Amino acid sequence: MDSLRSTLEARMEPEDAQAFYGRWARLYDVIARRTPGIPALRRRAAAACQLESGDTVVEMGCGTGANLPYLREQVGPEGTVIGIDFTGPVLTRARALTSEYDNVHVVRGDATRPPLEGIDDEASVDAVLATFVVGMLADPADAVDDWCELVDPEGHVVLANAARSEAWYAPPVNAVFRAIVVLSTPPTTKLRYENEPHLQLDEKIDAAHARLRERAVAVADETHVFGVVRLTGGRLEAS
Template sequence: MSASTSSESAQAFYGRWARLYDLIARRTPGIPHLRKRAATACRLETGDTVVEMGCGTGANLPSLRERVGPEGTVIGIDFTRPVLERARESTSEYDNVHVARGDATQSPFDAVAGDADIDALLATFVVGMLDDPAGAVDDWCDLVGPDGHVVLANAARSDAWYAPPINAVFRAIVVLSTPPTTKLLYEDEPHLRLDRKIDAAHRRLRERSAAIADETHVFGVVRVTGGRLE
């Protein structure tokens, strides 16, 4: 399968399930609190500019806007059109929240932010979809620059003592949310591949940061790492 065909397949898959993902993103117990913690970790102030990579249906955007106020700017980036439409609908009341189509490594910042400095960047449940998550984190850190903040929130297998049944459920969720969902056997198990990508991304953010905050949520499955860049 070519890269373009793979991209089209992923867009069709995530677009088809946009409504369900929106419900999960906003209503799953524990997830709204997690999103607030991730937004808090961005250390935003009134008037700041914040970018969310992979904004999805826009569940984080109102919370980010609340922190930067009407004087700030919120930019949401995603590559799936049906998902972006839901994000636009959910933020239509705000004139300083902008949603643009792009992927996590080549995003149209200039068209939205102009020459504005970016004070923080948030990426929730994104790095597992990237071929080179550590490289993407490097790009995001370079975009934000010294003293800015980059925050990652991702789901991976839990290390807690009660992890085995939770990890079994997690594996099933990963398989069902990874297109195509009809495969039963994999040469490289999706949940193990996801673990490696998330470990690489969070490790790189720690390496690039002068100050680091780490948290775990949802039975140890969700990891949040916030870094103030050097």
């Protein structure tokens, strides 16, 4: 495992948004773990990966590591969990959270170009999980294609993302959602946008989840947290 860790940590990609998300790492960590309904969602997302003991799972955009313990539960001590994120301060928290596990590796890198060149030397990838990350990508559908190619045949890709609710009680929920999106989109001082960030986010989420439905056989297609969070999981078919 030491050779795997060395290979994975070899690539590091700086991003302009690192400073912004780094400043908010502590608050994000609290939100990621304590928001009502979110811990249950994370457990459900890990279960949708349909992992078995000894499997290898990669989380794209692992943030402060809130999903990593759930994934480790699924693969057991014989499996491998790899979390990838580009922001140093959030990765520090992720490493602290998982320090007791020698089979959980937290790596700094770009989710669209994950630093996994050496993975084939150790294990195949049985599942990819990405929660609340595709909205930050320039081309989320293309990223989903790449993640599907990374996973072995019969493996799984699971997405969970926040977008506007379509439930009957949606208007007040969506008003709160828009405010959260604006406050979490750098710079946060803008009050007016030529292109509303919550609408752009909706488009990206729709594109990513639609692409996964095209590429995989559905194992989960659900909404959570007042209809705001969409969970889509798919099994890749053998060619």
